[in-house]
Amino acid sequence: VDRWWTEIDAFIDTGYSNAKSEGINRMIKLVARAAFGFRNADNQRLRTRCVTTRRARGHLRTAQL
Template sequence: MPGPRSRVRRHLRNLLALARTSASRHQVGQARWKFLTWCADADIPEVRTLAATVDRWWNEIAAFIATGHSNAKSEGINRVIKLVARNAFGFRNAGHQRLRTRCVTTRRARGHLRTA
């Protein structure tokens, strides 16, 4: 039998999977209620914290479910920029630091474009 953490993942995945189904607002509301109710009944602090986070970010999650679009790509690029900036800390020339960040975030550097 799956543990409570795997069940909460399953409930959250079921909620987010509605983005690919053109679900009605009623269906989304039912899935949200089911997820939050299950989390509230769970006697696990981390699960309750997750439920509070989902509830706090519900407008953004609902927009994702309605449109199927997220800002994951831009968030990933921002994470890489911060990482490179952290590694390049100490460059005396801000232009070099900016150039290094730009080079790392291009498609060629990330491996999307292959040259023969």
């Protein structure tokens, strides 16, 4: 805790963290592993973008669309 106190204190003061970016990075890495072997780099990029959209992560309901 002592080593991370500056970051912990900044979160307590501001309420901001990098949790969203860490979560998206985790999803991109998982998709990249699943898409390994695609011959076309554009297909792998598109698959990564599809998985990391809000709709794919369950943030939007179909009634809202």
